Amino acid sequence: MTIGKDMNILVVDDFSTMRRIVKNLLHELGYPNVAEADDGNTALPMLKTGKYDFLITDWNMPGMPGLDLLKNVRADSALGAMPVLMVTAEAKREQIIEAAQAGVSGYVIKPFTGATLKEKIDKILAQHGSKSG
Amino acid sequence: MTNNSIEELQRVARDLQHALDEFRSDARLTQLAQQDVPDAKLRLEHVLKLTDDAAHRTLDLVEQSVPIADRTALLLKSAPELTGSAKTTAGLEMDQLRSNLTEMLLAQGYQDLSGQILRGVMKLVGEIEMVLARLVAVTGNTESRTPLAVNANRASVVGPAVPGVTQGSVVGAQGDVDDLLSGMGL
Numbered sequence: 001m002t003i004g005k006d007m008n009i010l011v012v013d014d015f016s017t018m019r020r021i022v023k024n025l026l027h028e029l030g031y032p033n034v035a036e037a038d039d040g041n042t043a044l045p046m047l048k049t050g051k052y053d054f055l056i057t058d059w060n061m062p063g064m065p066g067l068d069l070l071k072n073v074r075a076d077s078a079l080g081a082m083p084v085l086m087v088t089a090e091a092k093r094e095q096i097i098e099a100a101q102a103g104v105s106g107y108v109i110k111p112f113t114g115a116t117l118k119e120k121i122d123k124i125l126a127q128h129g130s131k132s133g
Numbered sequence: 134m135t136n137n138s139i140e141e142l143q144r145v146a147r148d149l150q151h152a153l154d155e156f157r158s159d160a161r162l163t164q165l166a167q168q169d170v171p172d173a174k175l176r177l178e179h180v181l182k183l184t185d186d187a188a189h190r191t192l193d194l195v196e197q198s199v200p201i202a203d204r205t206a207l208l209l210k211s212a213p214e215l216t217g218s219a220k221t222t223a224g225l226e227m228d229q230l231r232s233n234l235t236e237m238l239l240a241q242g243y244q245d246l247s248g249q250i251l252r253g254v255m256k257l258v259g260e261i262e263m264v265l266a267r268l269v270a271v272t273g274n275t276e277s278r279t280p281l282a283v284n285a286n287r288a289s290v291v292g293p294a295v296p297g298v299t300q301g302s303v304v305g306a307q308g309d310v311d312d313l314l315s316g317m318g319l
Contacts, residue, residue: 017188018245
């Protein structure tokens, strides 16, 4: 699993405009390898190929919501430790707690700034670096 | 059964028949079920599409503008003719321009948030459409045989199912009411 500027990031959101915004921001932050999926159902098989190092996902998606995608990732022995950043409009306390209990690595509320996205990614990478170090 | 109970039952049955007759002859109800509510859903879908197209168009322009701004900034930095405060100003303004482009990128996030709200409302309208369709069918409205115009994935599950389901319950519901009334001499 690569960690750093060359890592393969998968962005999952049912709105193509949001995927595009996140992809552009990631490019600006110096992460060129960004792929997209429109739902947890399309994302999971992509993740299981082992190609991706970092997952950024929305919560509210019609097929497989982000929370279920997160749980599926954590339950998979090969994927289990993958950094997962949730970027979502869901802002209720109970939801954030639920995501944390399911093992989310970071949680960003929409609407967000580029600075916030960078801060959360950096924090996750720092934690991941020290764990695998 | 006492005479009072029978009279009470007959009164209830007549009230029910009267209510069904009113529904059956209510042109507005059919209009709502067949046209207005499905139209409302199509309109919301159209709004969703409009915002999607507009946000993507803006993103196209931002993506085109960013490399132009970056190249221009580089040109200005390396231009020997540009010196002193003019060079400083040019640099600051290019930074501002670049920052504005990022803000424009982020601002397109409205489409996702407004779109999620729209989808929630569309789902509700879809449920209302279903309820109205059943109501129209149950009251035996003859115009209700025309299938509703549907194209959303959930509505298309509901659309084709409605004629089959409601035909059954139309006969059942009306037949039950008629049986009840004829059994009581009405």
